[in-house]
Amino acid sequence: xxxxxKHEAVVSTQSTGEMAVAAEGGKFDAxxxxxxxxxxxxxxxxxxxxxxxxxxxxxxxxxVISANVAAxxxxxxxxxxxxxxxxxLSGTSFMIGYxxxxxAVHQLTASLAQKKGGLxxxxxxxxxxxxxxDTPMNRKFMANADFSTWTPMSYIVEMFTKWTENPDSRxxxxxxxxxxxxxxxxxxxxx
Numbered sequence: 001x002x003x004x005x006k007h008e009a010v011v012s013t014q015s016t017g018e019m020a021v022a023a024e025g026g027k028f029d030a031x032x033x034x035x036x037x038x039x040x041x042x043x044x045x046x047x048x049x050x051x052x053x054x055x056x057x058x059x060x061x062x063x064v065i066s067a068n069v070a071a072x073x074x075x076x077x078x079x080x081x082x083x084x085x086x087x088x089l090s091g092t093s094f095m096i097g098y099x100x101x102x103x104a105v106h107q108l109t110a111s112l113a114q115k116k117g118g119l120x121x122x123x124x125x126x127x128x129x130x131x132x133x134d135t136p137m138n139r140k141f142m143a144n145a146d147f148s149t150w151t152p153m154s155y156i157v158e159m160f161t162k163w164t165e166n167p168d169s170r171x172x173x174x175x176x177x178x179x180x181x182x183x184x185x186x187x188x189x190x191x
Contacts, residue, residue, distance in 0.1 A: 027074065030078055031069060032160055034156075035063075037055070038055075039055055040094055040098065041096065043096060052100065059104070060101050063082045064108065067082075074120050077122035077123060078124075079125075080112065082105050083105065084106045109125055124171075124173045126170065126174075130156075131149070131180055133153060134147060134153060151180070
């Protein structure tokens, strides 16, 4: 069953760093930053610097841009959701750039949740921390993995829909929400 939200938006960044946002009525009920990617490597990896730069662009900058759009265009009491990662709550020696970038998104969430974080009055920011999402790219590159431990994208969509339509279902402002799946059962827990 498809749900259609009242507001649709197009966000683009230009080389000047300016953003163009289009929204019916000018304010959003919710904004979800789900951009990201993955690149591995420890500090000795020949691609370490390049991979870290890519991870910063894919995770940190997309989250920073989303935070800025939310500060300007989110309704009072609206929702901003960013995407971190559960494995990045501790050291990630085999994927340092990825871990560094996702940990920065976790920190951004905490900062935005503070009274002077810049979001509209009553807005809530949450950061989801999945372990592994069941996406076509993950299936392509990890074809022999145990998919019963991967979080289905349908769960994420239903969770976002619930948080948007029912503000009482949201976690407290600034929450880091672990999204873990075992034996095809997905649960949310707060860090």
